[in-house]
Amino acid sequence: MVAAFKERLQEINPVYLRFESLQTLQVNLGNLCNLSCNHCHVNASPHGKELMDAEVMAKIIGFLARQQGLTLDITGGCPEMNPHFRFLIEATDGLSPRRIVRSNLTVMLEPGMEWLAEFYQEQGLVIIASLPCYLEKNVDLQRGKGVHGKSIAALKRLNELGYGSSLELNLVYNPAGDFIPGSQKELETAYRTALAARHGVRFNNLFTITNAPIGRFREYLEVKGAFDRYLNLLATSFNQDAAKNIMCRSLVSVDWQGFLYNCDFNQAIGLPITGEDGDILKIDDLEKAAKTGNELFLSQHCYCCTAGEGSSCTGALA
Numbered sequence: 001m002v003a004a005f006k007e008r009l010q011e012i013n014p015v016y017l018r019f020e021s022l023q024t025l026q027v028n029l030g031n032l033c034n035l036s037c038n039h040c041h042v043n044a045s046p047h048g049k050e051l052m053d054a055e056v057m058a059k060i061i062g063f064l065a066r067q068q069g070l071t072l073d074i075t076g077g078c079p080e081m082n083p084h085f086r087f088l089i090e091a092t093d094g095l096s097p098r099r100i101v102r103s104n105l106t107v108m109l110e111p112g113m114e115w116l117a118e119f120y121q122e123q124g125l126v127i128i129a130s131l132p133c134y135l136e137k138n139v140d141l142q143r144g145k146g147v148h149g150k151s152i153a154a155l156k157r158l159n160e161l162g163y164g165s166s167l168e169l170n171l172v173y174n175p176a177g178d179f180i181p182g183s184q185k186e187l188e189t190a191y192r193t194a195l196a197a198r199h200g201v202r203f204n205n206l207f208t209i210t211n212a213p214i215g216r217f218r219e220y221l222e223v224k225g226a227f228d229r230y231l232n233l234l235a236t237s238f239n240q241d242a243a244k245n246i247m248c249r250s251l252v253s254v255d256w257q258g259f260l261y262n263c264d265f266n267q268a269i270g271l272p273i274t275g276e277d278g279d280i281l282k283i284d285d286l287e288k289a290a291k292t293g294n295e296l297f298l299s300q301h302c303y304c305c306t307a308g309e310g311s312s313c314t315g316a317l318a
Helices: 005-012 054-066 085-091 116-123 136-143 147-160 184-199 215-224 227-236 264-269 283-289 300-305
Strands: 024-028 071-075 098-103 126-130 169-173 205-208 251-254
Touching: 005 300, 024 054, 024 264, 054 085, 054 283, 071 085, 085 116, 116 147, 126 147, 136 147, 147 169, 147 184, 169 184, 184 205, 215 227, 227 300, 251 264, 251 283, 264 300
Parallel strands: 024 071, 024 251, 071 098, 098 126, 126 169, 169 205
Antiparallel strands: none
């Protein structure tokens, strides 16, 4: 039986159970996406109907105006498909020194979205792009037929605009099955060599992210009868050097309705940040939610962040 994740942190250092300081505000614009990847933890698809509205965005903008210096990390679904995406980006210009958009790349090739690449460039956005493998077969198996080719075309366009050199372009690897990533450094070298040789594509960094046993990936594990084995793999691969750097100690995640979470994974399973009265905290309560010393809301899926080299929205932790 796998020990409670919270107990593992308690044994190492009780400080790891508590929020340290807000450095990143992660904003999930909803579950609408042009893809239906089989590992997606938020079950995003072209049928997604959860979309952040301009009213919630205005409150996020107001918070960033009051508390400047934070990283703004925008995700989804496919965040660019939110009808108010452009409004959020333009309104936060100058409010955050580092604005990240997590892109699936292929959205840039969708009809009516041809403006995206130049918009990224004009706004100086950091692009973190999903590319689960450099091999066509593996990408298309995980994300859908033709996705690899579209991703390469999008990467080439970004390179033409300076991404991968003067502008920051990072790629994300996640395993195609129920195993944890290998060495991030070695995978980055393999990606860099293969993409340059085969496609002339360049990028800045590769981030390895462990699949969380939630959403579609949990469904896959359960159908395969591998859920318990995978959770045990994560737990037995626990790395205390990664544990001290878990992202929930410096990040707050905002969902499409403005509710707050310790991370996007917690958001996906409905584990929100609550106040002393048990009420779910919203964007208006962000200062309260991000108070140093607040206890984190943790569960067994959190083992994915401490397995092997560790995992976060910016890759390995140890």
